[in-house]
Amino acid sequence: MLAFARVLLGTMSGFFVLILVTVSLGPHIASGQLIRPNHVYQSMISGVHDYFNNTCIILLHATIDPMETKGTKNTVLLRNLQLYLSRERQTRTAIMDLGTFTTKVGRSYFNIKRPLFVILNDQGNVQHLLTNQVSTWITMAYPTWMIFLSEGSTASDFFSRMDIPFDCEFLVSESNGTMEVITEVYRVSPGDVLRNLPFGTWSPTDGVRTTRLTFYQRRSNLFGKKLRVTSIENPPMSTILTDEQGEMIGVGGLFGRILEILQEKMNCTFEYIECDSWGSISPNGTWNGMLALLNERKADLAASELVMTSSRTQIVDFTIPIVSSRFRTYIQRPSFAFVKWRGYTAPFSKNIWMTAVSLIILSSIIIVWMEYAESCLKRHRNFINSRLMETILAVFGAFCGQGIMPSPLTTARTIHLAIHLTAVILLAAYSGALVSFLAVQMFTMPFTTMEGLLKDGTYKFGVVSSSAEYNFFSNTSDLVLRALFEERMESDRQLPRNYLEGLRRVCEENKYGFMITDTMVEALENRVDCIIEALETMLQTSLAMAVTKNSPYRGIVNANILMMRDSGILKRIFKAEWPVKFTKAKQQWSSVEFGDIVPLILVLVCGIILGSIFVCAERFITWQTAHFRFGNGIYRTEVKSVN
Secondary structure (H helix, E strand, C coil), X not given: CHHHHHHHHHHHHHHHHHHHHHHHHCCCCCCCCCCCCHHHHHHHHHHHHHHHCCCEEEEEECCCCHHHHCCCHHHHHHHHHHHHHHHHXXXXXXXXXXXXXXXXXXHHHHHCXXXXXXXCCCCCCHHHHHHHHHCCXXXXXXXXXXXXXXXXXXXXXXXXXXXXXXXXCEEEEEEECCEEEEEEEECCCCCCCCEEEEEEEEECCCEEEECCCCHHHHCCCCCCEEEEEEECCECCCEEEEECCCCCEEEEEHHHHHHHHHHHHHHCEEEEEEECCCCCCECCCCCECHHHHHHHCCCCCEEEEEEECCHHHHCCEXXXXXXXXXXXXXXXXXXXXXXXXXXXXXXXXXXXXXXXXXXXXXXXXXXXXXXXXXXXXXXXXXXXXXXXXXXXXXXXXXXXXXXXXXXXXXXXXXXXXXXXXXXXXXXXXXXXXXXXXXXXXXXXXCCCCCHXXXXXXXCCEEECCCCCHHHHHHHHCCCHHHHHHHHHHECCHHHCCCCHHHHHHHHHHCCCEEEEEEHHHHHHHHHHCCCCEEEEEEEEEEEEEEEEEXXXXXXXXXXXHHHHHHHHCHHHHHHHHHCCCCCCCCCCCCCCCCHHHCHHHHHHHHHHHHHHHHHHHHHXXXXXXXXXXXXXXHHHHHHHHHHC
């Protein structure tokens, strides 16, 4: 609903502009404004409108004295042309005076979506107004232009002092008897020669016949235009190539390959400018790095992966995304393994453990009962209780791999055999599962979120200096991210200069977190000496190159990037320039860490401590008993002596 309201508001704004201009300028129409028959205007304007799918048409004419021409025949014809386009073609159409176009419309022309500006003739002061007034402030590439030249006039003469940008669609219609020849004119750069390309023709029988080539299929040649390219050292995306004197002569890496193809396809040359950062905005509102060069028009193209942000789009334009990725924070994998308390019970489920305990008790009871029945109650009645405990311990020892004292009873020996077979199977299964469980190196993340990183309080945090990530944290309204920026992040000068340096800090410094895209991690993880782990995703982003604001070459760069993407060239470049991802060789044997045997050590220590306590207790009780008996004997001897 919100998007629909915006579109409706923009459409209504444009419609009101057209009504206002039509009402205010409608009576001021001069004679001689129409230099073609009305049906020619109607057919050609309609054909061009259908080709470009414009939303409205604005008929522009020269500035004249309205008092001399009010009510002339041409006024009626021009009104009829407007009515035809508005009613018959159902296209909003307005009539404007070039002399007052700037003051009446101004910047509000951006509210008119995809307009078609038709200059009805080249007479009077049309050339002067178009060259010195209109083209100096309007974005020429925004509307579609069309002009009708009178007989004897040429496009080279009319546009001799006017700059028509490379991405501007400016059609020129020249009469050739009963036909009209339509050409498009442009300049590769200001001051360059005026170039023209055939666009189509018009005839009374066939109407408008246009080219089938797309815009950048027709304008694929920059004729050797020199473009200034800036880049930074950020392998494998972009690397700086220098000569023996240290001067930058090219760009390597992924973007270097892309530039090679662009240079060949666009027929242009590159002049390279080295830079040390992508660019960020300072508190005083100034920019640095590559973005500053683009903003100050010192460079035409930034050939590196730039994050597309709203603040950056205010000073530069981005190409279509080269790659999409996610920003996440990476930390070094913790080197310690946690104590596996459940490691010694996890191999078997709860039901198996209960079954094993039940078998031990049940088999012990059966063995004792058999021996008791065999002895026919010849022994002391306490025999059953003491013998049962001993048998349970013996059967438990059998399940642990020990032997059982042989019994003279055949039935008891049969039960011993069954116990040993069951114990061997259970022990083998348990030992295999336990060994595999202990051999697997396991770790626990100290935290998995940015809030956890902040609460931990021991980790430093970093991003690439003078980057979009730095601006993101410096301007964020999120309380957690703001606290990270103020409490955990280093100053801009101390931050890593590129992604590779940041990942190396993660491995070299103790407890360091670094924010980077998943794409760059895939490319660089084989160039660092540690294993890194990712926290939760921060944000989804698109990485692209950038050009100057309203650059006329953005379209041709985008067209070639799309061509590379659709034809698979871009994918092959990624495969050729991207490091081959491989798995680091693992050791043939995996050592059991100290943390894996901590439970065993604790059991052993506790057993020793308990055994020592029991020994001391027994010794103390024995000593107390002997002392009591010795004292009692002396007392009895003395009593006898007295008596």
